Amino acid sequence: MVEQLLLEAVKAFSEKTALVYDNLKISYKELYSHVSSLSKGLSSIGIGQGDCVALVLPNCPEFAIAFYSLAQLNGIVLPLNHLFKAEEISYYISDSNARAIITDMKRAELCRNVIAKLDKEIELIVVDGIHPFSRYFYELMIPEETEIYDSAASSFEGDLLYQYSSGSTGRPKKVCRTQYNLSQEVKNFTATAGITSADTILCTVPLYHAHGLGNCLLAATCKGATIVILEQVVQKGIPVEVPFVFRRTQVLELIEKEGVTILPAVPYILNTLAETPSNIQVDLSTLRLCFSAGNFLSKDIFEKFLQRFGIPIRQLYGCTEAGSVSINLDAEPEKTLDSVGIPMQNVEIKIIGEAGNELPIGAIGEVVIKSEALTSGYSNMRELNQQAFKGGCFFTGDLGKKDEFGRLYITGRKKILIDTGGHKIDPIEIEDILVNHPKVKEAVVVGVKGDFAGELVKAVIVQKEREICENNEILSYCKQRMAEFKIPKIIEFRDEIPKSPLGKILRKELV
């Protein structure tokens, strides 16, 4: 199904540029040829329908190729954050029963160690070099002898994507979305946002996340548009993670150079761009739509961006379970800047009260989504599914209200997530790791407002009796077990955690 959408674009725009990455430009014809060649290669090593393959990759063309190859094979893609450490990768690979990992040289050894410890037969495929005990991505490809896009694309509607949604307790929940779900999402989003083959979408957000995958990669390549992927910084042949602020000038130049028309982003990126000093000449006149997702966009960032570039940022609302569901395309965005807009085409959003009834205009209740793009539920969580998925609707747990024009306003979030430097972190996940430290009795993780780039991760720790615990012990423990961006920036030791008489942690007192 998803491949059908790509194939339609390939047939209509075969010579057009599908993907730009640094100096590399890949046409639709070339993209499809790579996709089909990799499919054959993956098939030759036994990957087929229902098989899961993990992508542990930064944003790169190979991500796009691998995604569509697996779609062509009716396989399942498990896109993971490339900054994850061994324990994190191991959990997801194991939970998803992945048959292969596609990664880069930088992470190949890490992935190899993960595979060795799992004691399962998992293929390792490396996209940018030859690594022992692995297959080279481009060597695995088996080119087709003839142009094959006259053949019919797969009409398979089954499982295509595993993503994990952070929960209020315990480990993240596995969300499975089908080819049908994703094809509906891309149709709804592109029709609502009016995306056409004339568009060029700049991808600065991770492709492993619903925002990057749906609103950048799928939106562009299913409509014959061009996706420009901000390339990795490479130093001495090794990709280096560089904070966005160090790439601001380059991103602004890229928008100009490639004539970018659509910029999907997150508040941190937009804030960094908005703070470009006024003496720097920037021409963003090609940009027709700039939208923010992932977290609430503050009035301050909206106004700064508008003042600096003359472009109003639109808010988009979505979730891992349903993809993008609403966007604010209001004719007067200044007046409704805090709204996430009206539901996208073919999406229904209701505000439901505690009694299960739909609430009137202005009343705050739970945001409930009905859409063909919606997952059927969390894997192996029957009880939770009974609460969150009822009557074909997803009860998001987020609180919101609607105005008389049907615009949605999000007023509260179910999950306490920390927004740090463009990453969203589940504090419970970090607490679960911290309490396993032999000297830690209790740990609570909160976000505290930082001077730059959002919140700072703060861990408040109660030590076990007679134990002396140092900051560095906690830091090195974290460093081995979690991605760098999750590691607490502030560690505070306390004698006890403040709690309500009912034992509820008083997080606000820890900030």
Added chain:
Amino acid sequence: MNSTEQIKQEAKEVVLAILPDISSEDLNEESDIFSLGLDSINAMTLVSNLQDAFDIQLETDEINFENFQNLATIAEMVEKKKGLKDEILRSTTV
């Protein structure tokens, strides 16, 4: 006047202060500070602290990967900003 070595030493202290789990031995002139943990959160703190420590104002286009990749490049940038190189050149040609 600050010598290049003094600038490097001072820059090292500024960097170490924001990367608490990195020891002085781990941070040499060529160490890639992005790999040592310089991320979005502490990046702007580094920029701000360097500006304060050396009494300089960095332009947006100077806040880039090339200038911040290691202590040597940071020191070079600071030196340029402070106009030290020009002064040294002038003093050696007199």
